Amino acid sequence: MRIAFTKMHGLGNDFVVLDARAQPLPPLTGDVVAALADRHTGIGCDQLVLIEPSEVADWRMRIFNSDGSEVEACGNATRAVGLLIGGEVTLETLGGTIVARPDENGVAVDMGVPRFGWDQIPLAYGMDTLDLPVGWPLDSAACEAVLEHPVAVNVGNPHAVFFVNDAYAVPLAEIGPVIENDQIFPERVNVNVATVTARDAITLRVWERGAGITQACGTGACATAVAAMRRGLVDREVTVTLPGGALTIVWEPDVDGAPGHITMTGPASVSFTGSFDWGDYA
CATH class of the missing domain: 3.10.310.10 (Diaminopimelate Epimerase; Chain A, domain 1)
Known part of the structure; x- marks a missing residue:
């Protein structure tokens, strides 16, 4: 099964973007992500990003680090996805719904509200998050x-x-x-x-x-x-x-x-596009 991808980056933080909006992809496991992210034997990236349909936003964005672990948010990836989709777009993430929109300096992202409670970070036990005594x-x-x-x-x-x-x-x-x-x-x-x-x-x-x-x-x-x-x-x-x-x-x-709310503004770019055989990495 050939899968199309877009290689993108935001200030050098690079991504492999898979678009599953029109057609679902096979299950994306941590091992598959790590194999695709490998810079020697895969496509190579810091994070792999999956765009999917969403019931609460325009689209859902899932983000996986190069070790295969799924994470809640990535500001640079959000700018990249915002550029790829175009226009103002809401994106569902594990960290909440965020908004990306075109800007004269690239893409502006409403990153939502920061959280400071020790249990919101989270930390193992309560302490002053403005000055951790460690x-x-x-x-x-x-x-x-x-x-x-x-x-x-x-x-x-x-x-x-x-x-x-x-x-x-x-x-x-x-x-x-x-x-x-x-x-x-x-x-x-x-x-x-x-x-x-x-x-x-x-x-x-x-x-x-x-x-x-x-x-x-x-x-x-x-x-x-x-x-x-x-x-x-x-x-x-x-x-x-x-x-x-x-x-x-x-x-x-x-x-x-x-x-x-926090707004982050900066550039994002498409590096190249291509495709791969899913069986080579699964």
Whole structure:
């Protein structure tokens, strides 16, 4: 059975997109996802995205990391799907329904409302999510000896945000998986290391849960911007620069004591299209 795919990326965070809106696909298992995502023997991607019919939105978007695990949200993938479908579109995800629409700077995505409760992240037990009293030692002498006191935010998926003097000095490839799999995070966590460079600018690197270091992470940019805003480090609109490029994040004012919505704006692109034989990967 030949299956068509579209290879896309948002600031270098790349996806294999499968469109099942018109015709259902065979069951998509974690093993199939991991095989397709393999950069040596598959198509290669950070995440695989499946577009399906939805009963609550225009379409349903399912997101799988390269290790085969299904995740709740992906901001860059949402921009990619928004570009692929065109126009304003509502998308059902495991993290809730979100809206993507065309913008002069690419695609703007309403990421919904951030969540800050310890049980909403989730954490293993109650603590102050604006300043988690935890830390992890670093081996590198070129940066802080301990990566500590992160902010925890859920923007459809869980994030821990660390503010450091130099985001590029942190040995993220080594410490990322340690923090991701710490027992304090029962559903694992995305690890963000950020440096605030101005009231409207942040430099960011992200270790993505189930995918590793990627060129960009849309939910990570949203989580980091909101964390910095909560700590009073930046204003309510900020440019977050990742290795793959920049995203604009706006956090609307609170409404009747409830957090406002987050809007993320940035580019997305089609890299190429093709097809594969499902039996080669199943």
